[in-house]
Amino acid sequence: MSGLNELIGKSKIIEEIKKFIKKASYSPHCALISGETGVGKDLIAKLIHKLSKRAGEFVTVDSSSIPENLIESELFGYRKGSFTDAKEDKAGLIECADRGTLFFDEIADLPLHLQPKLLRVIEEKEIRRLGDTCSRKIDVRYIFATNKDLKKEVKERRFRKDLFFRIKVLSLHVPPLRERREDIPELIEYFLERENRENNTIKRVSKEALSKLLKYHFPGNIRELENIIRRAHIICEGEVIRVKDIELEEELEESVFKKKTEDNISERLFKEMIERGKSYRKVVHEPFMARELNRREVKGIIELGLKETNGSYKKLLEIFNIREEEYKRFLNILRIHKLQ
Numbered sequence: 001m002s003g004l005n006e007l008i009g010k011s012k013i014i015e016e017i018k019k020f021i022k023k024a025s026y027s028p029h030c031a032l033i034s035g036e037t038g039v040g041k042d043l044i045a046k047l048i049h050k051l052s053k054r055a056g057e058f059v060t061v062d063s064s065s066i067p068e069n070l071i072e073s074e075l076f077g078y079r080k081g082s083f084t085d086a087k088e089d090k091a092g093l094i095e096c097a098d099r100g101t102l103f104f105d106e107i108a109d110l111p112l113h114l115q116p117k118l119l120r121v122i123e124e125k126e127i128r129r130l131g132d133t134c135s136r137k138i139d140v141r142y143i144f145a146t147n148k149d150l151k152k153e154v155k156e157r158r159f160r161k162d163l164f165f166r167i168k169v170l171s172l173h174v175p176p177l178r179e180r181r182e183d184i185p186e187l188i189e190y191f192l193e194r195e196n197r198e199n200n201t202i203k204r205v206s207k208e209a210l211s212k213l214l215k216y217h218f219p220g221n222i223r224e225l226e227n228i229i230r231r232a233h234i235i236c237e238g239e240v241i242r243v244k245d246i247e248l249e250e251e252l253e254e255s256v257f258k259k260k261t262e263d264n265i266s267e268r269l270f271k272e273m274i275e276r277g278k279s280y281r282k283v284v285h286e287p288f289m290a291r292e293l294n295r296r297e298v299k300g301i302i303e304l305g306l307k308e309t310n311g312s313y314k315k316l317l318e319i320f321n322i323r324e325e326e327y328k329r330f331l332n333i334l335r336i337h338k339l340q
């Protein structure tokens with residue numbers, strides 16, 4: 001399959017999405033796709049690129065998965081020697097999308113101080129690598145995605161208004177699956193057929209199992225449905241997928257579980273610092289830079305520290321064993337996490 005028929009569903013919403021994809025593929029302007037997790041934002045962005053027939057690559061950036069202090073160099077690139085680790089010239093991700101499409105996922109997570117810089121690159125259609133003296137002309141088509149309410153982010157001053165207006169020239173909100181239930185049977189059919197084809201089987205879904213699925217609210221949207229079918233296909237022993245093969249993870253249970261594991265990690269690492277006298281640098285900063293810890297877990301550790309010191313930053317620096325030369329960077333982290 002290629003093109004728009006990769007987008008399964010016959011609801012009015014799917015029709016609207018297809019119209020948007022066509023319109024956006026002809027246009028050079030920025031596009032913004034918003035919607036809950038798993039609704040198909042990535043898929044839509046890829047289809048826009050595919051239909052646009054732009055010669056270059058489809059490059060994805062997700063700033064929430066890049067450590068804060070590396071985002072700028074990853075995005076804009078650098079010249080050899082512009083900082084300690086810059087051993088050679090390197091093009092940034094924006095430049096890699098020259099003549100293609102840059103898909104900027106989770107745009108709301110782009111740090112505030114880099115937002116004007118991105119805006120300038122979009123407007124001037126040229127980019128200057130860190131430490132470079134000259135700019136390079138680029139021809140990039142930008143597509144942004146977010147699962148946050150960007151308008152609210154602007155109101156609360158976490159996102160710049162000028163960038164917001166610039167990126168939403170073409171904008172699409174993708175509604176959750178529970179608001180287009182009529183697409184569910186066709187999606188089930190599609191995912192099941194794919195499993196059957198890949199595994200050389202002829203399994204089908206029983207009426208009761210189908211009705212269980214049709215009643216579910218799918219907090220994880222289409223990705224969740226896809227996984228449910230994949231799992232059911234594996235679990236089911238005969239040729240019919242029955243109710244017992246359909247395992248639904250309730251939204252509440254899932255988020256409580258996620259929060260619990262994050263809390264546990266934060267607590268464990270916090271204790272390691274306080275009880276064993278290990279430094280913040282070793283226990284938190286380095287694993288964070290190696291992407292072994294996420295921002296929420298770091299935030300959890302700092303919150304535990306502030307609770308311990310009754311909100312005193314001075315004491316926090318002491319109990320976290322933070323050296324004087326590291327004060328500034330640490331305070332920066334507090335500011336980013338809005339803990340100061």
Ligand SMILES: Nc1ncnc2c1ncn2[C@@H]1O[C@H](COP(=O)(O)OP(=O)(O)OP(=O)(O)O)[C@@H](O)[C@H]1O
Nearest residue numbers: 006007008036037038039040041042043147222223
């Ligand atoms: N209409 C659709 N037809 C077929 N497959 C779909 C459809 N919408 C989404 N999918 C599939 O569902 C899965 C999740 O979609 P996708 O990754 O695009 O979601 P997303 O909105 O980018 O999620 P996140 O916010 O978590 O990044 C993918 O495997 C995608 O191919």
Ligand SMILES: [Mg+2]
Nearest residue numbers: 041042105145
């Ligand atoms: Mg995505």
